[in-house]
Amino acid sequence: MAMLKRKRIRLGNRDLPFQLVLIAFGIVTFFPLVLVVITSLKSNTQFYHNFWLPELPFQFGNYSSAFRIIWRYIVNSVIYSGSTICLIAAIAAVAGYVFARFNFPFKTVLFLGFITLIMVPGVLTLAPRFVLVRDLGLVNTPFALISVWVSGGLVLSTWLMRSYFESLPQELFDAAYVDGAAEWQVFIYVSVPLARPMIATVAMTTLIATWNDLIWPLVTITDKDKMPLALGVMQFSSDFETDWGTLFAGYVISSIPLLCVFAVAMRQFISGLTSGSIKA
């Protein structure tokens, strides 16, 4: 919202209807979220008295009682999603680089074979994945989530990284080779810095997918203390079923981390998408 800072609004006549459509869309999009904030500041009496308008006094106490429960889930999610993102970024960057810049037997076949399987819906493997994870003794551990999220996200991420590295001009690399750089130096000092927008995009898509994943944690994590945020919020909903204010304060708190990340990183995310990723 910092972008609103005191710019004077001048509208050309022709653009006015468009602006109005955008604003109407914006209100429709945002109002439900505002409603959550409004409800989060009410006591139960206020909630039943007036459903969708704010009422004084605001109950800020709802936030502290909700935070006491929610913070643990946020920490869990940061750890789970964070490790997943780091692993995916590292593995996909290396694999994408190798697929893009090396020639080796079966390269295309290998790559196409893996890409086709991107169509396979996640739930298809839900049952056998659960059996596998259970047999490995990973149920109720972070590894149940991280291992599956990493392997699931790798395909798309490697694809994105590969198309990005392919789009970089050969001269960039030639210069480094002429200077006597070894392959790993070219990768670390030339390719990775250049690929920052795409790494950001990979990180973002992974973040959204893992942060809000519900079905896999639902199956593998039953221990309340270890639940990621999406599942924790559901647990929280049943624990606080009758305390509307606290419940909604919890929802607001749970939405803040991703909103912050995206407010800051939106530009990087878009620029990664623009740089030829989807064309592949």
Added chain:
Amino acid sequence: MFGRGRKIAPYLFISPFFVGYAIFFLYPVIQSLQLSFYRQVGLGKAPRFIGFDNYIRLVSKDDLFIKSLTNTTYYALGSILIIVPLALILALILHSPKLRFREFFRFLYFTPNITAGVVVGIIFNLVFEEQYGLINNLLLAPLGVDNVRWLREARWIMPAIIILGAWKWTGINAIYFMVGLQNIPPELKEAARVDGATRPQVFRHVTLPLLRPILAFVLTIAIIGSYNLFAEPTILVGLEGGPNNAGMTMTMYLYTRGFRELKMGYASAIGYSLAVIILVLSLVQLILIRAFRED
């Protein structure tokens, strides 16, 4: 390190990708196929081979499967016919060069997409609430329309879920379209304008054909996403899908059979049917988009 081992080095460096992928993705995919030919109830029991029985039962005797398939297809159609065009319109407006606060709008439209499914479900319980809810109260009542029993009446459940879907997915799809619009050189449109083409003609003959790759991408994602729909309807109307199972999607059905009743074999057969449907639809869609090429 690359000198002598140049031949095996590439394989070495992609091996983490392969290993992770093979263990937690490829193996379950194959395992699932095998499991779908077995009868397995409970986790400890030995599976029994029954050939195509699971599939035959799905298609011929399982009304709930057909129901969930119909519901999911209803949603997919809604998402393709309503959400995708809406996103395209939004993107065209957002792309207009004179627009102010573009970044702000972009962020605004993106917010639903990063809100957790559980929260979205709860919000929309308020939106669709019969007596006090937003839609009935703020939109329909002023127009003199009677309260719609959104989540209580079977025929209104899928429209409600589509409205939720539109709220959640229009923004991100608009952003994908914007990316595509940015990649179209403005000279092309100007040239067409100079040649006397009207705005709609420019859109039809210049913009739309050039957007095809993005359109294919958006539609593919929409199809995959629709057939994987789980969190929102579950929160909105419960795992059973509300009255007459009107909101039960295929993944919800799979989850119920597999993890409530522990029928892993049967659940795998549902999963494979779902995979085949998605694969076929995506391919058909890609072929259709190709068939509409201008050249």
